[in-house]
Amino acid sequence: MKIGIVGAGSIGLLIAGYFHENGHTVTIYTRSIKQAESINRQGLVLEKKDQKTILNVKAKVFEQQVLFEDIDFLFITVKQYNIDDVLDQLKGKFNYSIVFLQNGMSHINKVKQLQFKSVMLGIVEHGAMKVSQNHVKHTGNGVIKIGLLQGDTEEINQIVNIGYPSFPIEYVEDCIHILKGKLIVNSVINPLTAIFQVENGDLLTNSFFNKTANDLFKEVAEVLELDKEYYWEEVKKICERTKHNYSSMNRDLFYKRRTEIDSILGYIIECANQQCKLVPVVQTTYNMVKGLEKKK
Numbered sequence: 682m683k684i685g686i687v688g689a690g691s692i693g694l695l696i697a698g699y700f701h702e703n704g705h706t707v708t709i710y711t712r713s714i715k716q717a718e719s720i721n722r723q724g725l726v727l728e729k730k731d732q733k734t735i736l737n738v739k740a741k742v743f744e745q746q747v748l749f750e751d752i753d754f755l756f757i758t759v760k761q762y763n764i765d766d767v768l769d770q771l772k773g774k775f776n777y778s779i780v781f782l783q784n785g786m787s788h789i790n791k792v793k794q795l796q797f798k799s800v801m802l803g804i805v806e807h808g809a810m811k812v813s814q815n816h817v818k819h820t821g822n823g824v825i826k827i828g829l830l831q832g833d834t835e836e837i838n839q840i841v842n843i844g845y846p847s848f849p850i851e852y853v854e855d856c857i858h859i860l861k862g863k864l865i866v867n868s869v870i871n872p873l874t875a876i877f878q879v880e881n882g883d884l885l886t887n888s889f890f891n892k893t894a895n896d897l898f899k900e901v902a903e904v905l906e907l908d909k910e911y912y913w914e915e916v917k918k919i920c921e922r923t924k925h926n927y928s929s930m931n932r933d934l935f936y937k938r939r940t941e942i943d944s945i946l947g948y949i950i951e952c953a954n955q956q957c958k959l960v961p962v963v964q965t966t967y968n969m970v971k972g973l974e975k976k977k
């Protein structure tokens with residue numbers, strides 16, 4: 682299949698590498714000319730465990746005209762706060778499908794306006810880290826789960842076939858439910874590990890952090906209307922599985938980068954306001970991350 686990927690960061694480079702390895706024709710669309718040149722000149726380095734493979738993946742700068750190229754699927758792997766810039770370019774009617782792979786949920790209403798063969802939403806359960814412009818490290822194995830938001834149901838089989846046993850793509854019936862499940866995990870683990878500057882596992886072993894995590898969790902679960910018992914176990918399971926990892930928000934604050942807090946807890950606050958629910962712990966946690974983002 683012919684696959685385009687907008688956003689050559691950790692996830693974009695990771696899926697570009699694996700899809701290319703599986704025989705698909707991949708073009709990765711970068712923001713900068715420098716990055717496209719680096720990938721075209723030196724290849725894409727995909728690092729798994731201790732093995733590095735150099736792949737001949739094509740790269741181009743992302744601009745509106747690339748959307749009219751021969752594509753079967755276009756993946757969008759920019760961060761939530763760059764979604765609007767990309768959506769500005771996606772005006773028109775396209776006879777192929779688009780897949781959004783973001784944490785958070787604030788993109789859902791925005792992508793409903795798009796006119797593609799189908800619009801799909803997914804979550805990534807892998808860990809990936811961009812090492813340099815053309816080098817990505819696969820830091821944690823997982824699955825990509827994708828569901829149909831709107832459009833042609835025939836595209837479901839095609840999307841599953843892009844994956845393969847060592848890099849599976851799973852189809853899910855209810856993409857909103859799966860995004861909510863990921864959102865509750867990111868709502869608790871990411872901001873708290875970022876504020877406390879601790880590893881994910883510390884939310885389990887430090888009883889004060891654990892109590893704070895549970896207070897935050899309860900408010901988020903109430904807003905998302907998710908089963909509290911089941912999802913608290915999920916949060917704990919992920920803290921345990923990734924106990925020695927720093928969350929992405931922890932790293933963003935550590936390196937003084939912008940975080941995705943607006944599309945995570947900001948989105949929860951918006952939903953709570955619509956439902957007339959009070960969420961003081963969510964609001965305080967959100968304020969702390971926003972404040973730390975501003976700290977020089």
Ligand SMILES: NC(=O)C1=CN([C@@H]2O[C@H](COP(=O)(O)OP(=O)(O)OC[C@H]3O[C@@H](n4cnc5c(N)ncnc54)[C@H](OP(=O)(O)O)[C@@H]3O)[C@@H](O)[C@H]2O)C=CC1
Binds near residue numbers: 687805810
């Ligand atoms: N990394 C991970 O392990 C995981 C990430 N996720 C989620 O996946 C999403 C992507 O994350 P991640 O890959 O880590 O993020 P990165 O910041 O590594 O990558 C985002 C990329 O998008 C590019 N970009 C931004 N705006 C544009 C634009 N207008 N046109 C073209 N390219 C653009 C950036 O370019 P530039 O570098 O030039 O700024 C950057 O290369 C996030 O929602 C994240 O939460 C989910 C699970 C795991």
Ligand SMILES: CC(C)(CO)C(=O)C(=O)O
Binds near residue numbers: 881
């Ligand atoms: C699951 C978790 C919390 C793992 O660190 C994550 O998705 C992130 O860091 O963004």
